[in-house]
Amino acid sequence: MSALLRRRAAPYVFVLPFFLVFAAFGAYPLAYALRLSFTKWTGAGEARWIGFDNYTYLLTSPEFWASLGNSSVMWLLVVPIQLVAGLGAAVLLSNAKLRLRGVFRVAFIAPFVTPLVAMAQVWIVVFDRDYGLVNHALNLVGLPDVGWLTSTAWSKPTLALLFLWKTTGFAIIILLAGLQSVPSHVYEAADLDGASRARQFWSMTVPLMRRSLSFLLVIQTLAVFQMFAEPFVVTQGGPYGSTTTAGLYLYDHITASDLGTGAANSFLLVILVFALSLVSVRLLRARDE
Amino acid sequence: MNDKRPGIPTYALLGVLALLFLYPIWWAISSSVKPAAEIISDPLGFTLGDVTLDGYRAMFADVPIGTGFANTALVLAIKGGMTLFFCPLAGYAFAKYKFPGKDVLFGIVLLTLMLPTLVLIIPLLLEMSALGWVNTYKALILPGSIDAFSIFWMRQVIAAIPDELLDAGRVDGASEFGVFRRIVVPVIRPGLAGLAVLTMMNVYNDFVWPVVAVNDERHQTLQVVLSTLAQNISGNRIGADFATVWSELLAASSIAMIPLLLVFILLQRHFINGILAGSVKG
Numbered sequence: 001m002s003a004l005l006r007r008r009a010a011p012y013v014f015v016l017p018f019f020l021v022f023a024a025f026g027a028y029p030l031a032y033a034l035r036l037s038f039t040k041w042t043g044a045g046e047a048r049w050i051g052f053d054n055y056t057y058l059l060t061s062p063e064f065w066a067s068l069g070n071s072s073v074m075w076l077l078v079v080p081i082q083l084v085a086g087l088g089a090a091v092l093l094s095n096a097k098l099r100l101r102g103v104f105r106v107a108f109i110a111p112f113v114t115p116l117v118a119m120a121q122v123w124i125v126v127f128d129r130d131y132g133l134v135n136h137a138l139n140l141v142g143l144p145d146v147g148w149l150t151s152t153a154w155s156k157p158t159l160a161l162l163f164l165w166k167t168t169g170f171a172i173i174i175l176l177a178g179l180q181s182v183p184s185h186v187y188e189a190a191d192l193d194g195a196s197r198a199r200q201f202w203s204m205t206v207p208l209m210r211r212s213l214s215f216l217l218v219i220q221t222l223a224v225f226q227m228f229a230e231p232f233v234v235t236q237g238g239p240y241g242s243t244t245t246a247g248l249y250l251y252d253h254i255t256a257s258d259l260g261t262g263a264a265n266s267f268l269l270v271i272l273v274f275a276l277s278l279v280s281v282r283l284l285r286a287r288d289e
Numbered sequence: 290m291n292d293k294r295p296g297i298p299t300y301a302l303l304g305v306l307a308l309l310f311l312y313p314i315w316w317a318i319s320s321s322v323k324p325a326a327e328i329i330s331d332p333l334g335f336t337l338g339d340v341t342l343d344g345y346r347a348m349f350a351d352v353p354i355g356t357g358f359a360n361t362a363l364v365l366a367i368k369g370g371m372t373l374f375f376c377p378l379a380g381y382a383f384a385k386y387k388f389p390g391k392d393v394l395f396g397i398v399l400l401t402l403m404l405p406t407l408v409l410i411i412p413l414l415l416e417m418s419a420l421g422w423v424n425t426y427k428a429l430i431l432p433g434s435i436d437a438f439s440i441f442w443m444r445q446v447i448a449a450i451p452d453e454l455l456d457a458g459r460v461d462g463a464s465e466f467g468v469f470r471r472i473v474v475p476v477i478r479p480g481l482a483g484l485a486v487l488t489m490m491n492v493y494n495d496f497v498w499p500v501v502a503v504n505d506e507r508h509q510t511l512q513v514v515l516s517t518l519a520q521n522i523s524g525n526r527i528g529a530d531f532a533t534v535w536s537e538l539l540a541a542s543s544i545a546m547i548p549l550l551l552v553f554i555l556l557q558r559h560f561i562n563g564i565l566a567g568s569v570k571g
Binding site (some may be wrong): 006010011019022024032036073088091092098099105109110112114115119121124125126136140169179218222226228231247250263266267270277283 | 293294295300301303307308309310311313314317320323329333334346375376378379381382383386391394397401403405406407410412413414415434437440464465467469490494496497501511512515516518531533537541544546549551553557559
């Protein structure tokens with residue numbers, strides 16, 4: 001009897017620590033933030049109830065939309081390239097007859113292990129307009145300097161490159177895991193039918209990998225719209241606000257002590273990210289069924 | 290897969306990609322031991338004879354990087370320990386027990402997985418100041434110490450263990466926790482090693498929360514210390530010591546990444562297999 005009781009109680013005891021931490025540092029601040037988002041508060045004194053004013057302020061503010069626009073461009077520069085190139089690299093790496101597989105795997109995942117802040121600083125040095133490594137190399141082959149971090153045209157691609165460099169190895173590993181479960185007879189049949197490798201990739205590998213691909217799509221969409229350390233360290237959001245991402249704009253409300261607006265901004269971001277995730281998962285599923 | 294022997298184009302493509310991925314790391318570390326002036330005058334070159342630690346000496350004098358390392362190590366030990374103990378335990382409950390409310394509880398875990406960290410930053414900061422926890426280790430350690438992703442991942446890993454193995458343990462009279470400790474833990478050791486490396490990376494690299502929660506030098510983690518150096522640089526842009534500042538910056542960046550790269554090289558098999566063991570199939 002007592003063994004049975006203990007068996008019944010055990011799972012609750014085992015999951016309890018998570019829910020305690022979540023209640024204290026997840027659910028409570030979340031509920032608090034929701035209330036905060038309907039008030040005007042500078043961090044001191046009384047919070048004043050202002051209804052939906054924070055939300056309407058944001059939704060009519062050009063800066064808010066600009067930050068979403070910057071993040072959307074960043075998403076376009078990162079996610080499609082990462083999914084397609086990552087899957088291509090994973091397919092090459094999954095070949096059992098490939099030599100040096102281990103070496104390639106380590107090389108691709110190594111950037112994922114480096115601290116983001118450290119590499120962001122390296123980016124400052126490497127992409128400096130006047131003394132940086134990249135422009136130095138361009139000059140050697142007769143090309144002019146490019147304002148990688150000082151022109152609005154290049155600032156986003158340069159930060160996107162940092163993000164791609166840092167996280168594509170992780171995407172490759174996730175996709176390798178997915179590829180392991182694609183049955184080989186599918187490819188044998190296609191070979192007999194004479195389908196080319198390129199065709200096999202688009203009409204078989206991609207649909208068969210839709211679970212791994214949608215997993216990555218959701219994870220990376222979340223990551224891109226929360227992108228913070230890259231612009232915070234490398235460009236501080238400039239030049240001319242061109243790298244003020246949704247994440248950095250949110251942080252600006254803290255430094256400006258405009259906490260109610262910041263909270264409202266958080267919730268608008270959550271809604272957006274949830275919607276984006278749902279849409280992208282739906283799209284991937286629809287193509288297949 | 291019906292693999293054909295890969296040709297030279299495959300090797301060339303993978304080789305070039307691998308070099309592109311490794312070069313920034315090599316460049317940062319090799320430039321950090323170059324004489325400062327050469328980082329600007331000859332960024333591509335590297336001569337072994339010119340190796341100097343001047344950048345490191347200057348950097349140690351300028352920022353409390355030792356304190357940063359010590360704080361990160363402390364947070365890592367406690368937060369990592371909590372993750373590695375409580376997350377597999379909760380994952381085990383979700384993978385191997387049937388209990389009323391399980392679906393709802395697991396649903397909450399999945400929802401928090403989707404919650405952007407940034408949403409919590411402001412209210413969490415206010416909570417910390419209400420508790421008087423700003424500039425304390427508690428603030429750095431407790432939020433996020435038992436996270437949904439690790440629970441979700443461990444559930445995937447533990448679900449693969451056959452039930453018979455667990456029942457055999459119960460027949461032998463092991464307690465509920467005994468089954469976890471003596472049967473589950475040894476079986477999932479590769480997954481745990483993967484989780485350990487991933488947790489170490491996440492805690493070590495964590496930046497957004499530490500930069501908000503802590504602003505006195507005594508409690509700053511390594512990444513926060515690093516970022517203050519970067520801000521000094523952008524303040525000093527027209528200074529005569531441009532090259533010296535860069536040299537310090539590269540020294541700080543290199544010293545921050547070397548421990549993690551070493552751990553990764555030593556444990557890379559566990560790390561990659563750990564991710565493979567826990568990720569989605571298909």
